[in-house]
Amino acid sequence: MSTIHRDNDDLHWGHSALAVILTTPPDAPPSLVHLAVDNRAVHQTGQHHPLVEIQVGGHGRAWSGARSTGTAVGRRLRYDGHHQSAEDGWQTLRVDASDPGSGLRVEVWFRTPVGVPALQTWTVVHNPTPDPLTLRAVSSLVANLILPADTGADDLDLHWAQSSWLAENRWRRQPVRALDLPDLDLPLHGHRSRDAFVVASTGSWSTKHALPVGVIVHRPTGRAWCWQIEHNGSWRWEIGERQAGLYLTATGPNDTDHQWRHVLAPGAHLTSVPVGIAVSDGGLDGAAAAITHYRRHIVRPHPDRQALPVVFNDYMNTLMGEPTSEALNPLIEAAAAAGAEYFCIDAGWHDDSRSPRWHEMMGDWIPSTTRFTHGLGEVIGRIRAAGMVPGLWLEPEVVGVDSPVGVDLPADAFFQRDGERLVEDGRYHLDLRHPAALAHLDAVVDRLVADFGIGYFKLDYNIDSGAGTDRAAASAGDGLLGHGRALLTWLDGVLDRHPELVIENCASGAMRMDYAMLARLQLQSTSDQQNPERYPPIAAAAPMSVLPEQAANWAYPQPGMSPEGIAFCLVTGMVGRLYLSGHLDQMAPDQHRLVADGVTAYRGIRDHLARALPCWPAGLPDWADPWITLGLRPPTGDDQPTYLALWRRPGADPKLTVHLPHLAGRQLQPRLVYPHDLASWHVTWEAEPGRLTVISADTVPAARLFALTPET
Numbered sequence: 001m002s003t004i005h006r007d008n009d010d011l012h013w014g015h016s017a018l019a020v021i022l023t024t025p026p027d028a029p030p031s032l033v034h035l036a037v038d039n040r041a042v043h044q045t046g047q048h049h050p051l052v053e054i055q056v057g058g059h060g061r062a063w064s065g066a067r068s069t070g071t072a073v074g075r076r077l078r079y080d081g082h083h084q085s086a087e088d089g090w091q092t093l094r095v096d097a098s099d100p101g102s103g104l105r106v107e108v109w110f111r112t113p114v115g116v117p118a119l120q121t122w123t124v125v126h127n128p129t130p131d132p133l134t135l136r137a138v139s140s141l142v143a144n145l146i147l148p149a150d151t152g153a154d155d156l157d158l159h160w161a162q163s164s165w166l167a168e169n170r171w172r173r174q175p176v177r178a179l180d181l182p183d184l185d186l187p188l189h190g191h192r193s194r195d196a197f198v199v200a201s202t203g204s205w206s207t208k209h210a211l212p213v214g215v216i217v218h219r220p221t222g223r224a225w226c227w228q229i230e231h232n233g234s235w236r237w238e239i240g241e242r243q244a245g246l247y248l249t250a251t252g253p254n255d256t257d258h259q260w261r262h263v264l265a266p267g268a269h270l271t272s273v274p275v276g277i278a279v280s281d282g283g284l285d286g287a288a289a290a291i292t293h294y295r296r297h298i299v300r301p302h303p304d305r306q307a308l309p310v311v312f313n314d315y316m317n318t319l320m321g322e323p324t325s326e327a328l329n330p331l332i333e334a335a336a337a338a339g340a341e342y343f344c345i346d347a348g349w350h351d352d353s354r355s356p357r358w359h360e361m362m363g364d365w366i367p368s369t370t371r372f373t374h375g376l377g378e379v380i381g382r383i384r385a386a387g388m389v390p391g392l393w394l395e396p397e398v399v400g401v402d403s404p405v406g407v408d409l410p411a412d413a414f415f416q417r418d419g420e421r422l423v424e425d426g427r428y429h430l431d432l433r434h435p436a437a438l439a440h441l442d443a444v445v446d447r448l449v450a451d452f453g454i455g456y457f458k459l460d461y462n463i464d465s466g467a468g469t470d471r472a473a474a475s476a477g478d479g480l481l482g483h484g485r486a487l488l489t490w491l492d493g494v495l496d497r498h499p500e501l502v503i504e505n506c507a508s509g510a511m512r513m514d515y516a517m518l519a520r521l522q523l524q525s526t527s528d529q530q531n532p533e534r535y536p537p538i539a540a541a542a543p544m545s546v547l548p549e550q551a552a553n554w555a556y557p558q559p560g561m562s563p564e565g566i567a568f569c570l571v572t573g574m575v576g577r578l579y580l581s582g583h584l585d586q587m588a589p590d591q592h593r594l595v596a597d598g599v600t601a602y603r604g605i606r607d608h609l610a611r612a613l614p615c616w617p618a619g620l621p622d623w624a625d626p627w628i629t630l631g632l633r634p635p636t637g638d639d640q641p642t643y644l645a646l647w648r649r650p651g652a653d654p655k656l657t658v659h660l661p662h663l664a665g666r667q668l669q670p671r672l673v674y675p676h677d678l679a680s681w682h683v684t685w686e687a688e689p690g691r692l693t694v695i696s697a698d699t700v701p702a703a704r705l706f707a708l709t710p711e712t
Contacts, residue, residue, distance in 0.1 A: 004084050004093070011082060012039075013093050013110070017117040018279065020110065022051065022095060024079035030097055030108075032143045036223065036279050037117050040148075048144045049247045050074035051095065052123050055255065056102050057134035067196040067240050068137060068249055068256075076101045089114055089297075103129035118278035118294035120230075124271050127264040134474070135262045137254035140275040145225060145246040147218055153177060153246055158239060159215040159284060159620070160199060161545070163207050166529045168510045169541035171620040176216075181241055196240035200257045204465040204480060205511040206232050212514055213545045214239075215287050216248070224280045226287035228545070230298075231273035232516040233468075233484040234258035234477060250275045253477040259467040260477025276515070284620070288544055289613040289635075295515065295547050300495065304502045304522040308549055308577060308606040310339055310599055311391070311504075311523070313458065315346035316581040317530055317556040321358075323348050325373040329382060334584035336386035338592065339599035342456050342502070343383045344391030349376060359462075360426035363403035365394060365444045380452045391456025391502075392448060396441050397487065398427040398463060405440065413437040415469035415483070417476065424463035431469055431479070432486035445494055455500065459521075461507035484516070491520050504552060513546060523552040523577050532556070532569050533701050536647040537621040539572045540630040543614035548632060549606075551576030557595055559586045564702045566591060567675035568647065570598030571703035574674065575630050575645045576609075578602045594675060601674040601705070605643060611635060617644070617658035617692070626652030633662055641707040643673065646681075646694060648702050657693045664690025666710040673705040 004013045010033075011022045021034035021042060029050035034042050053074040055061065062072045080096040092111040098104065105126040112119040122140050127133050147155070156176040161169055177183065179197040199210050206212060212229035214237060227250055229235040234253035239246060252273035253260035264270055278294050280286030299305070312335035319327055323345050335343055351358040352368045367376035383390040399405045399414075406414075406428055413436045415422040415429035422429050430437040448454045468480025495501060505512065505521040509528035518524055524546050527538045535554065542551040555573025557566040573579055578599065584592060612632035621628045628647040634640040642663060646656065670683040670692070679697030681704055686693075696702060 011095075013084070015091060015112065015114050017115050018112055018119065020119070023048065026078070029074060029077040030079040030095060034146055035143055035225065035277065037281055042146070047242070049142050049242070050077055051097065051108050051142060052077060052106050053137070053139040053142055053249065054104065054106070054125060055136040056104070057136060059102055066198065068139070068236065068238060068251060068254065069142065069240065069247065071137075073099045073102055073104060077106060102133060103127070104133065113294065113297040116293045116297060117280060117290045118276060120274050120276045120298065122272050122274045124269055125264065126269045127266055130266050132266065133264045135264055135270060136260070137251060137256070138270065138272045139249050139251050140229070140272040141227065141248065141250040141277060143225070143248045143277065145216065145248055147223075147245060148221060151218065151220060153181060153241060154183070155219050156246065157217045157219060158197070159217065161211040161213065161541070162209065163211050163510065164209065165508055165511060166527060166534070167623065168207075168513070168527050168538050169211070169545065170537070170623050171541050171544060173620070176239065176246070179239070181239065196238040198236060198238045200236035202234050202258050202467060204233055204461075204468070204484070205507055206235065206514045208464060208511045211545050212237065215284055217283050217287070222281050222283040222286065224283055224287035225277060226280075226291045227275060227277040228291065228515055229273060229275050230515040230519065231484070232487065232512055232514050233480050234260065235273070253481055255475075255477075258477040259475050260481065261475040262478045263474045273516070285615045288615070292543070292547065292613050298515065298519045299547065299550075300520050302495075302522055303500060305549065305610060308609060309341035309389070310578050310580060310602065311342040311344060311456070311552070312340035312388075312580045313344040313346055314581065315393075316528075316554050317558065318581045318583055319346070319348070321347040324371045325379055328379050330585035332379075332382050332386050332388070334587070334592065335580065336388055338580070338584055338596045339603065340580055341388055342391055343386075343388040344393065344456055344458050345379070346393040346458065347460070349392060357426065360400040360402045362395065363399035363405035365448065377452060384453065389455035390453065391458065392454055393458045393460060394444070395460045395462060396444070397430050397432070397461055399430060401426050401428060409436050409440060410434070412471060415465055415479070416471040417469065422465060422469065424465070427463050429463065429465050429469075431471065431483055432490055433472065433482045438486070438490060441490060442493070446497070449498055449501070456502045456504070458504040458506055461512060464511070488516060488520065495520065518546065518550055522550065523579075524550050525579075526551050526553050526576065529554075532565070532572065533649055535572050536628040536649070536703070537623055537625065539575055540616070540621050540628050540645070540647070542576060543630070544620065548576055548612050548614060549609045552579040553577070554579050554581060555598070556581040557584075557591070558582050559588065559591060563591070563594055563675070563678055564699045566594050567598070567678060568701045568703045570595065570674065571645055571647065571705050574598060574602045574605070574705060575632065575643075597676065598674055605673065608632065608634070608640060608643065611638075612643070615660075615662070617660055618656070626650070627656050629658055631660065639710055639712060641709040644692070644706045644708055646704050646706070648696050648700055650700050652700060654696050654698065655693065656696070657691060660690050660692060660708070663708060663710060664688065668708050668710045671707045671709065673707050675704070
């Protein structure tokens with residue numbers, strides 16, 4: 001159960017797995033000064049960052065610089081009280097504060113799943129004054145990262161990730177002092193720094209450049225904080241330093257980075273984007289486990305979360321947007337024979353033109369009359385007759401510039417800048433704040449479900465809006481925030497009307513891989529990467545930011561591959577949601593059997609995926625690492641196997657040794673899960689140090705999936 005009590009000016013809140021302390025002095029702003037698994041090394045006295053930072057027109061900042069902290073409103077906030085509640089396994093705390101200078105009233109919300117060392121937080125800003133106020137930034141999280149005595153920033157590592165099309169999830173570890181946080185001898189100067197290490201993204205592709213996820217680890221103790229900004233648009237997080245220590249802030253859009261301003265009318269309120277943060281004393285892997293537990297609590301309930309069906313999609317390295325009856329019919333038969341349970345027809349099913357410019361004409365989502373000999377319905381009937389659930393690709397938020405939908409819908413149903421429609425890559429962008437845009441998309445989805453029995457949609461999104469739309473908004477960034485929230489409401493409505501429908505989140509692969517979207521949708525495309533040798537670091541790092549059971553990794557074996565090449569592809573798919581493609585219909589019987597064996601092996605381990613916790617025995621992968629590893633271990637106290645995936649790429653030494661601390665001291669017998677009947681890899685286990693040594697065969701690339709089961 002949650003507990004809350006006061007100790008002088010300190011407010012203590014939490015449960016058995018989480019300790020939170022907020023200081024609430026009468027003459028200074030309230031502040032979050034302790035966030036950990038327990039009360040050891042509780043907060044230090046002195047000045048701390050305010051609980052909320054708000055930039056308001058006419059008030060500005062109290063300390064200029066590159067940081068988002070130091071706002072005048074934040075400095076003037078004073079604690080007004082708090083309220084706690086409990087419901088459905090969650091504990092909630094609301095802290096109230098107000099600013100006498102601007103008149104703003106602020107609520108800071110925290111909620112935590114009981115037994116999980118993590119919380120979700122957001123800010124609500126109210127304007128009780130008779131005058132409108134222009135907001136330019138509102139923080140969702142400001143946390144003072146208090147460390148044990150006699151330690152400081154020199155003992156901290158930051159883990160963060162760049163991400164780009166075809167090269168997602170490129171994590172790096174850097175000492176904090178190697179960032180933009182040199183030791184300035186702040187006590188001598190009597191001031192805080194003016195700088196910070198900032199990671200930000202602008203536009204509707206929330207993960208096109210970097211991930212809204214990060215981890216800080218205190219090397220001497222293993223204390224770690226892992227956070228994620230749960231927003232499908234612009235965001236920023238930063239790490240900075242003041243005399244009292246390091247701080248972390250996380251926000252949605254702001255004026256400086258994202259052209260965001262919001263006019264808060266009298267009596268109105270604004271809610272910031274949510275941020276999740278998890279804590280651990282187990283270093284990076286412990287923080288990853290904590291945020292994984294938290295993600296499972298915020299994801300929408302859905303039958304897919306337990307079933308985890310195998311999806312075949314006809315696109316990647318296969319039909320590549322050219323589906324026809326002649327091409328699909330043998331693929332349907334081969335996919336079903338391999339064990340696929342869903343079959344998704346990707347881009348092109350709606351295209352009559354057979355032109356490279358087909359995307360400029362899409363938007364009405366009417367099946368092609370030229371691609372399917374007896375109509376799309378006949379092909380979908382074949383999918384269903386083969387025992388699979390039919391699916392279709394959609395790019396719902398856009399309309400081709402030559403589509404009749406661009407004329408039929410009102411001009412205000414599209415993104416605009418300075419009175420002109422936004423155009424990107426031959427597409428207009430729908431504005432889902434407009435009822436006509438919403439009605440259009442609802443009609444499309446409901447028609448396809450009713451007419452064809454569609455049970456799966458791959459929702460793609462192949463343009464980035466930039467800062468956003470200034471139609472009916474105080475700024476382009478404000479319009480984008482409104483659209484992003486309207487998109488989430490639309491998705492909720494679709495799933496409310498069609499609760500069995502499975503929806504994949506895709507945006508040119510993983511350009512919008514965030515937990516605003518993934519709290520609702522069932523799968524996440526992890527990449528568009530077509531080279532199987534480039535995919536393992538993407539797939540292995542994905543569970544740092546996506547639940548394993550949501551991470552849809554392409555496995556696209558081809559008839560021209562060697563048996564080791566086919567197995568390499570399958571292992572990549574099996575460590576997340578197996579997302580199958582490839583010309584299975586053109587394979588020799590032995591090749592097809594190797595694919596089917598991989599599907600069978602995946603179906604044997606997928607129950608474990610839904611509760612697995614990721615770990616990286618060789619560390620989070622670098623892009624060019626010759627060996628890539630990913631462990632999927634059971635929760636503490638569960639004696640189920642740890643599944644260990646190993647990829648050997650060109651240039652790798654045949655021998656690899658890794659450490660598995662969670663299995664140290666236990667006897668176990670490694671068992672090969674997949675592939676069988678290929679060259680043997682020699683595996684030895686040393687229990688006391690928890691060390692596994694693998695000697696592989698000479699063939700590269702090659703991959704294996706092992707089960708490591710402790711003896712009881």
